[in-house]
Amino acid sequence: MSNDLGFIHRFEPGNRLEAPPLLLLHGTGGDENDLLPLGQAIAPGSALLSVRGKVLEHGMPRFFRRLAEGVFDENDVRRRANELADFVADARKRYDLTAPIALGYSNGANIAAAMLLLRPQVLAGAILLRAMVPLAQPPKPDLARKPVMITSGQRDPIIPASNAAELAGQLTDAGANVQHSVLPTGHELSQMDLALAKEWMKTALLPEAVPSSE
Ligand code: MLT
Numbered sequence: 001m002s003n004d005l006g007f008i009h010r011f012e013p014g015n016r017l018e019a020p021p022l023l024l025l026h027g028t029g030g031d032e033n034d035l036l037p038l039g040q041a042i043a044p045g046s047a048l049l050s051v052r053g054k055v056l057e058h059g060m061p062r063f064f065r066r067l068a069e070g071v072f073d074e075n076d077v078r079r080r081a082n083e084l085a086d087f088v089a090d091a092r093k094r095y096d097l098t099a100p101i102a103l104g105y106s107n108g109a110n111i112a113a114a115m116l117l118l119r120p121q122v123l124a125g126a127i128l129l130r131a132m133v134p135l136a137q138p139p140k141p142d143l144a145r146k147p148v149m150i151t152s153g154q155r156d157p158i159i160p161a162s163n164a165a166e167l168a169g170q171l172t173d174a175g176a177n178v179q180h181s182v183l184p185t186g187h188e189l190s191q192m193d194l195a196l197a198k199e200w201m202k203t204a205l206l207p208e209a210v211p212s213s214e
Contacts (some may be wrong), residue, residue, distance in 0.1 A: 016045030025108025029060035063111035085119035
């Protein structure tokens with residue numbers, strides 16, 4: 001565990017140089033340890049950079065402030081997405097990494113979506129598990145066929161199906177290559193998320209599928 005570069009994080013070096021690194025972003029109340037097993041299962045051999053969100057909600061780490069469940073402090077979303085993007089750029093230099101694919105769950109998926117919209121060069125792609133629209137008036141970046149996978153839960157009490165579909169539409173309109181699957185689950189993750197993400201990584205790993213980034 002390291003507390004430099006501005007964020008508490010863990011870095012696990014990979015052993016397959018051609019595999020893109022993953023940026024792991026936990027859900028509300030999680031930390032930098034949570035998604036390491038999922039990252040290893042989805043992308044064996046990839047380097048893993050796992051970050052702890054800096055915002056505390058009743059002691060629970062998050063990546064940005066919210067006013068209520070599903071109601072975001074959008075100024076904070078913008079500030080924190082930029083701060084995290086700067087961290088990723090610094091961490092790439094420190095650990096000698098290519099642009100990572102974000103793997104985010106819930107609040108972590110939402111900050112990853114905000115980074116795609118605000119700082120698209122920072123990520124090579126993203127796996128967004130239970131994501132929703134992070135910004136009411138998003139910019140329209142050029143996502144240049146970046147691969148993005150979204151999974152939603154049909155019975156998710158936090159994220160209405162229409163909201164996840166709107167995010168998929170925003171990213172598609174901005175040029176991303178989006179695969180959106182609605183699963184017969186709630187907000188919690190399922191084996192289906194894991195199976196889909198593993199399958200998706202096989203194509204995201206193809207050199208022509210991952211645009212080179214800054
Ligand atoms: C969020 O705050 O990002 C979403 O409501 C998901 C959550 O973290 O519960």
